[in-house]
Amino acid sequence: MKFSNSYIHLGDAFYQRVLPTSVPKPELLFWNDKLAENLQINESLQNNAVLKAQFFSGNQLPAGAESIALAYCGHQFGHLSPQLGDGRAHLIGEVLDQKNHRFDIQLKGSGPTAFSRQGDGRCALGPAIREYIMSEAMYFLAVPTSRCLAVVTTGEPVSRETLKPGAVVTRVASSHIRVGTFQYFAIRNDIASLTALLDYAINRHYPEINIAPENKAVQFLEVVIAKQIALVVEWMRVGFIHGVMNTDNVAISGETIDFGPCAMIGIYDPHTVYSSIDTKGRYAFGNQPNITLWNMTRLAECLLPLISNDEKAAIAIVEPLLMQFSQQFEHAYFKMLANKLGLTEIAPSDQIFIAELLEIMKNKRLDYTQLFTDLTQSLDDDNLAHKLKDKLGDWYDRWKVYSGDSQENINIAKALMQTNNPIVIPRNHHVEKVLKACEETGNTQAADDFLTVLRSPYNEIANTIHYQDVPMDDDRNYCTFCGT
Numbered sequence: 068m069k070f071s072n073s074y075i076h077l078g079d080a081f082y083q084r085v086l087p088t089s090v091p092k093p094e095l096l097f098w099n100d101k102l103a104e105n106l107q108i109n110e111s112l113q114n115n116a117v118l119k120a121q122f123f124s125g126n127q128l129p130a131g132a133e134s135i136a137l138a139y140c141g142h143q144f145g146h147l148s149p150q151l152g153d154g155r156a157h158l159i160g161e162v163l164d165q166k167n168h169r170f171d172i173q174l175k176g177s178g179p180t181a182f183s184r185q186g187d188g189r190c191a192l193g194p195a196i197r198e199y200i201m202s203e204a205m206y207f208l209a210v211p212t213s214r215c216l217a218v219v220t221t222g223e224p225v226s227r228e229t230l231k232p233g234a235v236v237t238r239v240a241s242s243h244i245r246v247g248t249f250q251y252f253a254i255r256n257d258i259a260s261l262t263a264l265l266d267y268a269i270n271r272h273y274p275e276i277n278i279a280p281e282n283k284a285v286q287f288l289e290v291v292i293a294k295q296i297a298l299v300v301e302w303m304r305v306g307f308i309h310g311v312m313n314t315d316n317v318a319i320s321g322e323t324i325d326f327g328p329c330a331m332i333g334i335y336d337p338h339t340v341y342s343s344i345d346t347k348g349r350y351a352f353g354n355q356p357n358i359t360l361w362n363m364t365r366l367a368e369c370l371l372p373l374i375s376n377d378e379k380a381a382i383a384i385v386e387p388l389l390m391q392f393s394q395q396f397e398h399a400y401f402k403m404l405a406n407k408l409g410l411t412e413i414a415p416s417d418q419i420f421i422a423e424l425l426e427i428m429k430n431k432r433l434d435y436t437q438l439f440t441d442l443t444q445s446l447d448d449d450n451l452a453h454k455l456k457d458k459l460g461d462w463y464d465r466w467k468v469y470s471g472d473s474q475e476n477i478n479i480a481k482a483l484m485q486t487n488n489p490i491v492i493p494r495n496h497h498v499e500k501v502l503k504a505c506e507e508t509g510n511t512q513a514a515d516d517f518l519t520v521l522r523s524p525y526n527e528i529a530n531t532i533h534y535q536d537v538p539m540d541d542d543r544n545y546c547t548f549c550g551t
């Protein structure tokens with residue numbers, strides 16, 4: 068295990084040096100073997116579960132690791148919190164994977180820091196396993212995401228609504244720089260740190276950017292916007308609702324981070340919200356693009372002083388990038404939906420055709436994942452084709468014409484649909500059932516079985532069928548919590 072910590076060189080303003088707080092009885096519950104192998108950290112640990120539990124509970128730091136809690140702030144539900152930061156997480160270092168890409172290794176639930184505010188610095192086991200399962204599912208769905216290396220139980224209960232078993236989850240991300248990290252320095256008017264952060268972020272994530280001083284911030288903004296659009300389009304492809312898209316939860320790498328109250332859409336309705344705290348639907352499924360633009364506007368504001376000393380001139384430069392957002396998003400979004408329907412090319416009239424389907428799905432309360440799976444299968448299943456025609460009416464016939472009349476065209480459409488439409492997703496009721504089983508039994512069997520299926524979301528395997536069912540109550544009563 069070769070640790071380094073390039074973030075430390077940014078200086079004291081960026082973090083607090085703080086050690087994790089030891090836990091009484093660390094026990095390794097989950098270990099992501101494939102990820103460990105990819106990060107080249109398996110060998111030195113030599114299947115030593117005791118050592119893994121020591122390292123990934125924070126009881127002991129691996130050689131070369133240096134523990135810091137990062138400073139950031141953020142807009143939470145539209146309101147600025149000037150000081151957030153890692154209140155229960157420790158970045159213990161970075162490792163290079165087999166392709167020489169740099170990844171942060173971060174412990175979460177590892178004890179209080181200067182940024183804890185009223186929090187206890189701890190994490191309950193349920194949310195830790197949830198993050199493990201959801202991030203693993205997203206990774207195999209081919210959505211950019213952070214991942215989890217380990218979950219270690221601590222032997223120490225944490226106090227939530229009731230006492231819950233405690234855990235430390237190890238998160239692996241290509242960095243933990245957030246929109247909120249830029250905001251932290253921008254609102255303090257600390258231009259030197261802001262410049263250092265921009266250079267660091269460009270170097271680490273977007274080395275292709277021309278580093279000429281006058282336009283690097285603009286190029287950076289442009290590429291971060293493009294990455295966020297790509298990310299949210301991918302979320303919407305698989306039916307993911309992040310649930311808490313505060314600016315401190317938006318990674319500038321374009322990866323999904325922070326799985327607190329996330330959920331998957333069942334019945335298609337853009338207004339779907341499951342998070343208990345999102346009472347106004349700010350982070351509803353269909354509002355995710357609008358919020359992304361809002362978040363990118365906050366990033367743009369931070370970058371203004373780096374673009375020009377004349378604020379008006381700087382605004383004139385970034386404004387067109389934000390004005391283009393909706394058009395760029397729509398283009399990517401409809402292309403994604405076209406691919407889900409097996410259409411390789413998309414004309415403006417196709418957008419109307421696609422929007423018509425979404426309207427039917429919403430009105431008839433159809434399951435998002437199930438419908439696209441059925442459409443794919445109906446290409447060579449006449450029975451299913453008849454059923455869909457009943458459901459979708461003349462739209463279905465028009466789609467059949469679109470998707471091609473020659474067998475060759477149908478084959479092309481089908482292949483495209485199979486790579487874009489998962490046949491299984493981490494449905495909310497299954498996630499909850501699995502979490503409950505793990506908490507009750509203290510073992511990982513239920514999660515392991517679920518993960519085996521979730522690691523093959525585009526190809527049916529023996530047990531896929533056990534996880535495809537839609538929830539009995541259409542998730543009417545489903546509610547997620549931040550898990551803090």
Ligand code: AMP
Pocket residue numbers: 151152153154155156182183184185186187188189190311315316325327549551
């Ligand atoms: P989140 O909603 O998980 O993105 O967290 C928002 C902020 O609250 C971050 O600064 C977290 O570090 C902090 N936080 C969340 N839970 C805790 C906790 N149990 N103890 C201390 N800080 C926490």
Ligand code: MG
Pocket residue numbers: 315316325
């Ligand atoms: Mg967060």
